[in-house]
Amino acid sequence: MCGLAALSFHAPPGNAEVVLQAMSKHIAHRGPDDHGLMVLENGSAGVAHRRLSIIDLSPHGRQPLVNEDRTLALVCNGEIYNHQELRLDLEAKGHRFTSHSDSEVILHLYEEIGADVVLKLKGMFAFVILNLQTGDLFCARDPLGKKPLFYAKVPQGVAVASEIPALFKVPGLERAIDSEAVGLFLLRNLRNIPDPKTIYQAIRSLPPAHVLHIEKGIAGEARRYWHPSLVSQPTTPADVLEAFDLAVKRRSIADVEIGVLLSGGVDSTAIVDSLNRQGASDLRSYAFGVDEHDEELMRARRAAEMLGTRHTEIHFHAERQHALFDDLLRHHGQPIMALPLTHAMMLFEAIQADGLKVVMAGHGADEVFYGYNGAQNLASFSRFNDAFPGPFSRVLAGALSALFSTGRLGETLRLLAHKPGQRKTALYQHEASTLWPQLFKSPPALASIAAWSQPWFAGVPRLSYIDEAAFLGLMQENAHALTISGDLPAMAHGIEVRCPFMDQDLIELALTTPYDDKVKRTHNLSGGKMILKRALKDRIPADILYAPKRGFGYFVQEEAVLRGPWKARLDEAFAAPDDLSGLFNVKALLDAKSRFDQKDPSVPAILMAKLYALQRFQCLQGFGG
Known part of the structure; x- marks a missing residue:
């Protein structure tokens, strides 16, 4: 894990090195171990890097990394879990490596296949490759957006960074507010400003699964490269278990100690169990709760005792969390919901104090295996909607929704009245049509909601509503709990978070698993993630496996x-x-x-x-x- 910055200017400004140094200094918390910088002789472009050393702790892993003929330079934030296999193939083709860093495979693979490099990588990443001959930049973000990447148009060209505040170091950056971004932030399921928006009109977030070319200080259109299949296919618990264990194994490679976040729920317990089965021992584990009587902490204690971890508990402290909320806002550079990120900040403070740099966490399982408490209601609605999919049903539901515009019935009718890929948009537009005029002097256009949400369903075949809602949740709505929570509070303390349930292969398997295999037809508080629970039934005790679903920091709302x-x-x-x-x-x-x-x-x-x-x-x- 690291931090990066890059510049591409129309013409040599003369101060690119000074600006990059200032940008790099502002993200030093992301990489406290080392730093590096490279600028073209004419000052028109450059890259900078802050290093958190995880693999190859030697100076050879210092970035920017350059290729053999010094025509390309790379700065990368993240981990490439399949770097060893890629390296063997690249060495067989004659590429010479100067380090054992996982990031270096990106550079040589880019030499081989160009922009398609992103299709070969298994991991979490945001990186920039600088062409040392032309000054052009190639930027990429991993399929789920686990690592952030922001870019801004400035008078001299384009600036890129891991965090928004670093961009403020570039002279001339405008800070006018994007009213559409604020409007989206206020919608019910969003706890952060969604990609590609930021609070500022001049700054954009590169969305997950996208690449961006910047040529001579001009940014092109971001292009999506990952289009996972969402068509249901037969999946067995054994398939899930095999993919899960592989995901844990991939994330076990490090030259430093790895800790775990252990809530005592299914997901985190499964991760520690898998680590133990693969040879780990004496792991350090961490949990958060309101106080020592917190039900979640009691469950975490039981799991820690069962799994043999050295366990630490962190308790809620209102004033400390408010101070940490201010820190979050300063690092993030734009508004975001406090909870549960401030809970995570307290955890990572303790983890940093213990000297750890890497932890594993259970993020993602609820999103792709449908573990949230509302999953059974969504599944019931989807079965009904799938039984009456035609245009006549939509017309009738549309007419009725005009009569019953509020409450659960009105929401159900609106969903029935719209085509797949448009249903979430319809719900948000109805909400915004009331909320935005109440708060804004000049409400944003409702079309901004469709412009944000519907591109994720371009070219996607008809989906059941639960699968449609879950995919938008995975890629956008739940970023606060998934990707941001795994980066922002952790990197504020120089900690890398690895999430086996967000492994690309496991995600792709889960996305094609029929929802009837994930969600029980009978309603109860533990009726989600059924195929995952069946996969783990011989590993995890029933009282943990089928305990009621709770969220991180459930008792601090x-x-x-x-x-x-x-x-x-x-x-x-x-x-x-x-x-x-x-x-x-x-x-x-x-x-x-x-x-x-x-x-x-x-x-x-x-x-x-x-x-x-x-x-x-x-x-x-x-x-x-």
């Missing part, structure tokens, strides 16, 4: 925090709320706060938490010029 220990801060923020450079109607913000205080269900805690995140971010960094 937004509403309790906002109405309790953070209430004074909330009151202070909304005593005279900021309108975000004229974006919001201040009277509407005051009204929303009043309704929240009165426990009006029209202002749920998740919306209030987002509005507070916007206010807090404004307080810390400010918007506009």
Whole structure:
């Protein structure tokens, strides 16, 4: 894990090296072990790197890495888990390696097959390759977006970095707000601003599974390269177990000690069990909870004792978490929901203090094996919808939805009224049609929702609704709990998080597994992830395997925090709320706060938490010029 920065200018500005040094310094927390920089002689382009040494701890692994004839230079943030197989093949073709770094295979593979390099990599990555002859940049982000990559248009050209604040070091960067980004952030299932948007009009996030060419200071269109099959195919528990164990094995390769996040749930328990079966021992494990009586912590203790780990518990501390929330906002460079990222920040603080650089975590299993509590309702609706898929049903449902516009019935009718690939868009547009005019002086266009969500379903055959919703959740909606939570709070403390359930091969297997194999037809609190549980039934005790589903930090929820220990801060923020450079109607913000205080269900805690995140971010960094 590391941090990177890159520049591509229209003309030599004369200060590219100075700017890159400033950008690199700002992301030093991502790579405290080493740093490197390379700039073209004419100053028109360059790359910089901050290193967190995990594989090949020697100076030979220092980046930027260059190829044999010094025509290409690479900076990479991430880990390539199949680097050993790729290296053997490349060496057989005559390539000469100067290190044992996993990243170096990217450079030589790019020499062989160009942009298709991303199709051969198994891992998590965001990287930039600089052409040392032309100054052009090739940028790429892994299929699930586990590693971030931001780029900005500036007067001199284009700047690229692992974190937004590093881009602020480039002279002339405009900071005008993107109102569409703020509007999307406020929608119910989103806890962060979704790709490719950022809070700033001039800055974009390269979406997961995309590549970008930057030539002579001009960024082209980002191109998607990963289109997994979403067509159901027969899958067995044995298939799942084999893919899972391989995913854990791939993530066990490191030249440093590996720890584990152990909640005592199915996913984290399975990871530690698999590590033990593959020869690990005396692992250090970590768990978070409200206090020592937390049900999740008690379960984690049981799992730790059973698995033989050296276990550490971290307890909720309201004031410390608010300070960490401010740190998160400063690192992220834009608004984001506090929970459960602040829980993770406390965990990674403790892990860093113990001297660990790498941990494994169970992120992703709920998204692809349908472990969330709402999965059974989605499966029931999908079975009904699949039975009446035709245009007549959609027309009838559309007519009825005009009569029943609110509540669960209205939502169901809206889903029935729209084609596959458009159903989530319809729900969000209905929500935004009410919410946005209430808050914004000039509401964003509803078309911005379709522009964000629907491209993910381009060329995809008809899907059952549960599969459609899950795929958008995996790629976009749940980034806060998946990719951001595995990078932002961890890298703020120089920690790499490896997630076996987000292994590309395992994900592709799960995406084609029929949802009837994942979700029980009978409703109960442990009715999801059934094929995974069947795969693990001989490894994990039933009381853990079939325990009710809980989320990370389940007993510390937004509403309790906002109405309790953070209430004074909330009151202070909304005593005279900021309108975000004229974006919001201040009277509407005051009204929303009043309704929240009165426990009006029209202002749920998740919306209030987002509005507070916007206010807090404004307080810390400010918007506009």
